[in-house]
Amino acid sequence: MKKRYSYLIKPLKIILDVFIINFIAYFISDQEYLSVNFLFYISFFWLITSYLVKFYAVYRYTRYLRLFTLLGKQFILFFLGYFTYYGIFREGEIVDKQSLVLASIFLSISGFKFLWFFLLKRYRYLGNNLRKTIVIGFDESSKNIIKLFKSKSNLGYSYLGFFSDRVYKNKEYLGSLEEFFKYNKLYDVDEIYCSLTTLSNGEIKKINKFAIEKNIILKLIPNSTELYSKNQSIQYYDDSLMVLNVNKLPFEFAENFYIKRLFDIFFSLFVCLFILSWLMPILWVLIKLESKGPLIFKQKREGINGEEFMCYKFRSMKINSNADKIHATKNDSRITKIGSFLRKTSMDELPQFFNVLLGNMSIVGPRPHLGSLSLEYQKEVDDYLKRHIVKPGITGLAQVSGYRGEIKKRADIKNRVRFDIFYIENWSFFLDIKIILKTILNVSQGEENAY
Structure with missing residues (x-):
C-alpha cells in the first residue's frame, strides 16, 4: 500500500475552520445571544455550504484566482445563513457585534486558506509531498505535460519517465507499453498520464483496469478534437494545459x-x-x-x-x-x-x-x-x-x-x-x-x- 497522507489535509482544514468560527463567535459575540444551539447551527451550516460549493476542493494544480472564487461563494451563503438564525430564532433582533464577528471570521479563514495554500506549495517546492508520475505515449501533448512537471516544482510532481511503443534514445524512455505492466518501480507510482492520441480505446481500458487494481490515479491527456464521456472531468494545469481526470468512484471521496x-x-x-x-x-x-x-x-x-x-x-x-x-x-x-x-x-x-x-x-x-x-x-x-x-x-x-x-x-x-x-x-x-x-x-x- 502507498503511504499517502495528503488525504489528511482536507479534514484538518475543515476542523481548523470550524474551530476558528466557534472561537471567534464565543469570544466576540454578545454573551446574551450566545448559546450551544447557535454554535452548533453555524458549524453545521458552514459544513453544508462548504460541501455544496466545494469549498475544500483545492488541489495542487489549483490557481490563486480559484481561491477568491471559492471564498466569495462560501461566504455569501454563510452570511445569509448566519443572519437567518437571528431572523428565525431571535425574531429579527439586531445584535451589535454581528459585523465584527463576521468580519473576523472572513479575514481569519481567508488568511489561513491562502497561507495554507502558499505553505503547501513551498513545502512541495522543497521536494516534499511529491506525486510520482509516469507518462504513457509520447507526442506534443505529452511533451507539454512533461515540461510542466519539470518546470513547476511547486505543483509537487516527481516525473519518472515515459513509455511508448516507439523506441526513443531519450534517457527518460522507460520502454514499450507491454513493459509498462512489468515496470519494477510501479508500486511507487502515484499517477499515470496517458496520451489519447497515441493509445487505442482497448489500451486505455486495459491501463484503467490495471490502475484501479494497483490503486494508481489515471489522468488522460486529450486530443482537442475528441468528445469526452461523463466519467471524465476537465482540469487545467498552468492556464491552457488541459488534462482529463478519470472521475473517482463515490467511495474514493x-x-x-x-x-x-x-x-x-x-x-x-x-x-x-x-x-x-x-x-x-x-x-x-x-x-x-x-x-x-x-x-x-x-x-x-x-x-x-x-x-x-x-x-x-x-x-x-x-x-x-x-x-x-x-x-x-x-x-x-x-x-x-x-x-x-x-x-x-x-x-x-x-x-x-x-x-x-x-x-x-x-x-x-x-x-x-x-x-x-x-x-x-x-x-x-x-x-x-x-x-x-x-x-x-x-x-x-x-x-x-x-x-x-x-x-x-x-x-x-x-x-x-x-x-x-x-x-x-x-x-x-x-x-x-x-x-x-x-x-x-x-x-x-x-x-x-x-x-
Whole structure:
C-alpha cells in the first residue's frame, strides 16, 4: 500500500475552520445571544455550504484566482445563513457585534486558506509531498505535460519517465507499453498520464483496469478534437494545459466514506441495543434445545481488499465438516428447524451488525464470499476483484434484485457481480436507504431463494 497522507489535509482544514468560527463567535459575540444551539447551527451550516460549493476542493494544480472564487461563494451563503438564525430564532433582533464577528471570521479563514495554500506549495517546492508520475505515449501533448512537471516544482510532481511503443534514445524512455505492466518501480507510482492520441480505446481500458487494481490515479491527456464521456472531468494545469481526470468512484471521496461509516455505526448500535439485546438469549435457548453447538457460527470470509475477517451468523445448521466448503441448498439436511426459520426471515444474518461495528462490514455492500469460492469466481467473472474495493455488506443491491442464496449456474454469479459493480460505481446515501427498505420489504413478504 502507498503511504499517502495528503488525504489528511482536507479534514484538518475543515476542523481548523470550524474551530476558528466557534472561537471567534464565543469570544466576540454578545454573551446574551450566545448559546450551544447557535454554535452548533453555524458549524453545521458552514459544513453544508462548504460541501455544496466545494469549498475544500483545492488541489495542487489549483490557481490563486480559484481561491477568491471559492471564498466569495462560501461566504455569501454563510452570511445569509448566519443572519437567518437571528431572523428565525431571535425574531429579527439586531445584535451589535454581528459585523465584527463576521468580519473576523472572513479575514481569519481567508488568511489561513491562502497561507495554507502558499505553505503547501513551498513545502512541495522543497521536494516534499511529491506525486510520482509516469507518462504513457509520447507526442506534443505529452511533451507539454512533461515540461510542466519539470518546470513547476511547486505543483509537487516527481516525473519518472515515459513509455511508448516507439523506441526513443531519450534517457527518460522507460520502454514499450507491454513493459509498462512489468515496470519494477510501479508500486511507487502515484499517477499515470496517458496520451489519447497515441493509445487505442482497448489500451486505455486495459491501463484503467490495471490502475484501479494497483490503486494508481489515471489522468488522460486529450486530443482537442475528441468528445469526452461523463466519467471524465476537465482540469487545467498552468492556464491552457488541459488534462482529463478519470472521475473517482463515490467511495474514493472522504466525505462519502464518513457519511456511510457514521450511518453504519448508528444503525448497528440501534439494532444491537434494541433488538439483539433481548433476541439473543431467546435464540440461545431455542438453538441449544434442538442441536448441540454454539449460538454464533463463525466463518472466515473475504472483505475489503481481499483481506479475511471472521463473519458472524446465528447458527442455523447442525455441526458439520462441510460448513466451510459447501453453500446451503434447498432442503439441505444440515439445516435445523429453527435454522430454517432464521434463514427464511434472514434473522441468521443479524450478528453481522457486530461485524459492522468492528469495521469489517457495512450494512449495504457486496455480500462476502468464502475464500475458496472467491478464487473460483475470479476465473469465471471479469472485474470480480472490483467488489473488494469496498466493505462487504449485510445486504446489497444484488440481493434485493433477486440474486441471493444458492448459485446454481454461472449466470447467477455473473449477475451478482454486475449488480455489485453497479452499486460501487453509482453509490449514494439514498441508494443505501432504498436497498435497506427493500430488504425489509422482501423479508416481510418472504423470499423464494432464502433457504
